[in-house]
Amino acid sequence: MRLLPLFIAALAAAPAAAAQVGHPPDQSPYHDIPKGHSVTAVVGRLAGSGGRLGIGPQDGTVFGLRYDVRTGGTVQFGLTLAQGTLHPFLVDPFVQVVRRKTGPVDQQVRFADVSIQLNLTGGKMWHRLAPYTGVTAGVAFSDRIPADTSGFHFGNKFYFAPQAGTRLFLSDRLHVRADVRAVFWKLNYPFVFTQEPPLDPGTLPDDSHAVITDARLSEWTLTPWFQIGLGYSFSL
Numbered sequence: 001m002r003l004l005p006l007f008i009a010a011l012a013a014a015p016a017a018a019a020q021v022g023h024p025p026d027q028s029p030y031h032d033i034p035k036g037h038s039v040t041a042v043v044g045r046l047a048g049s050g051g052r053l054g055i056g057p058q059d060g061t062v063f064g065l066r067y068d069v070r071t072g073g074t075v076q077f078g079l080t081l082a083q084g085t086l087h088p089f090l091v092d093p094f095v096q097v098v099r100r101k102t103g104p105v106d107q108q109v110r111f112a113d114v115s116i117q118l119n120l121t122g123g124k125m126w127h128r129l130a131p132y133t134g135v136t137a138g139v140a141f142s143d144r145i146p147a148d149t150s151g152f153h154f155g156n157k158f159y160f161a162p163q164a165g166t167r168l169f170l171s172d173r174l175h176v177r178a179d180v181r182a183v184f185w186k187l188n189y190p191f192v193f194t195q196e197p198p199l200d201p202g203t204l205p206d207d208s209h210a211v212i213t214d215a216r217l218s219e220w221t222l223t224p225w226f227q228i229g230l231g232y233s234f235s236l
Helices: 003-019
Strands: 030-032 036-046 060-070 075-086 107-119 124-126 129-142 156-169 174-188 218-234
Touching: 036 075, 036 174, 060 107, 060 218, 075 129, 107 156, 129 174, 156 218
Parallel strands: none
Antiparallel strands: 030 124, 036 060, 036 218, 060 075, 075 107, 107 129, 124 129, 129 156, 156 174, 174 218
């Protein structure tokens, strides 16, 4: 019968012991991410190769402003407006092959996109870090390049971009955001790129001097986009 009182005492002590597991609230590595809205000033670098011909937007600095709203613990939505000076090359399909490629030149490109962000630690930050992943969809608007008489124009392009990054909370409201995007957009080349240059035509059937010799007039390209920004969270 002595075992029964001991068993009851052990059951009573179990919740108290369980309560000691983990961290006291003031020492926990987890803290709530402020709910509501945030505005972030961002600067980034758009890399990439400009496609197989090098004439797509690439290799430039982009500045912008991002607005976010977090509706739940895990999911939040973002809107970004940005502009950058990028540096594509020019390809002239009408001249000698040795003079064909020039540049790089400056090109102004503006971006407008929306993002769905998945906070990997839910509504908490861990040691003031809040890593995330997500996907972005938007439109890039480019200016024409006066020096480009080839017939190619990047134009206005839809793009989508998987992304991953983290926020470092300097305080409950102020944070640094850093992420990388893998931007996919489609380049379309003019038909003249498949024709022999008048000033330097190929002389043999297997020695074409056309810019494009395989008839592929479009391609999807991957352009890395690295960003960092300083943001502030607030409630309305």
